[in-house]
Amino acid sequence: MAHYLPMFPLNLIVFPGEQRGLYIFEERYKELIHECDDSGITFGIPVVINNQLAPIGTEVRLVSIDEVMAGGEMQITIEGLKRFRIITFKQKARNRLYPAGEVDWLDHTTQADTGLQHRVSKLINTLHRLLENVKSMNVPPEELHTFDIGHDIGLSFEQQYRLLSLNTENERLQYIQNHLEQELQKLKAKFNGHFENYTLPDM
CATH class of the missing domain: 2.30.130.40 (LON domain-like)
Incomplete structure (x- = not known):
């Protein structure tokens, strides 16, 4: 309708x-x-x-x-x-x-896979230690909602629109996880595989 x-x-x-x-x-x-x-x-x-x-x-x-x-x-x-x-x-x-x-x-649901929430939370906190423009997670992973962090994880405008367009919270979490993993790999390449005191989260 x-x-x-x-x-x-x-x-x-x-x-x-x-x-x-x-x-x-x-x-x-x-x-x-x-x-x-x-x-x-x-x-x-x-x-x-x-x-x-x-x-x-x-x-x-x-x-x-x-x-x-x-x-x-x-x-x-x-x-x-x-x-x-x-x-x-x-x-x-x-x-x-x-x-x-x-x-x-469009449907709006915040129901999410807790495993995905934990993985995304770890990735965000790892990137926060490396990049000043990524905010740290100040909420428990189970309370992580993708629309709350969409502006704070280094997504381009087009990527933010893609996030807005995805229909389920799990799809959005997976999209964010893929983005954050790619950003970490770029940083790893930039620093020749060495993050000094930083380690990639165990996925």
Whole structure:
């Protein structure tokens, strides 16, 4: 069953559960944010990649309007809710300035294989010791959720979109594991197989 959703296409990945700040300056999106604030509607952020609208995006809700400038521009906070696949897209919703479309909701499950969670957690912590731009794991492996770490493990924008597109938590964990293992192998080659005091986790 198709669902109507206002749209705000962006070159941005928003994962479910994640909060992000946005700067709103176009009139059409000012209109959208005012409607969200007045009536509590949600909107979709379909991902733009290489100036093309990708089929997968994330429904978001307005958390807060943090600042309103003299010209009506706004600094806002949003939160990711559900993933969707675009069925139809129109540049202008009826009687509105902003785009809209019809979407199908995609399944969202956090059920995961604990063995995969432990392997990914070990890989992240190993990379953290080697690379400052990879965050350490501060949660038990059983509480590891892929969308919580999608921005923090060195994935490119296209890889983050791929992660968003995968349907199960196990698929996403496997994708992250493969990525982290490849990054560790690159580091191993860079240092001629020697990590000084660091060792690869036992898989």
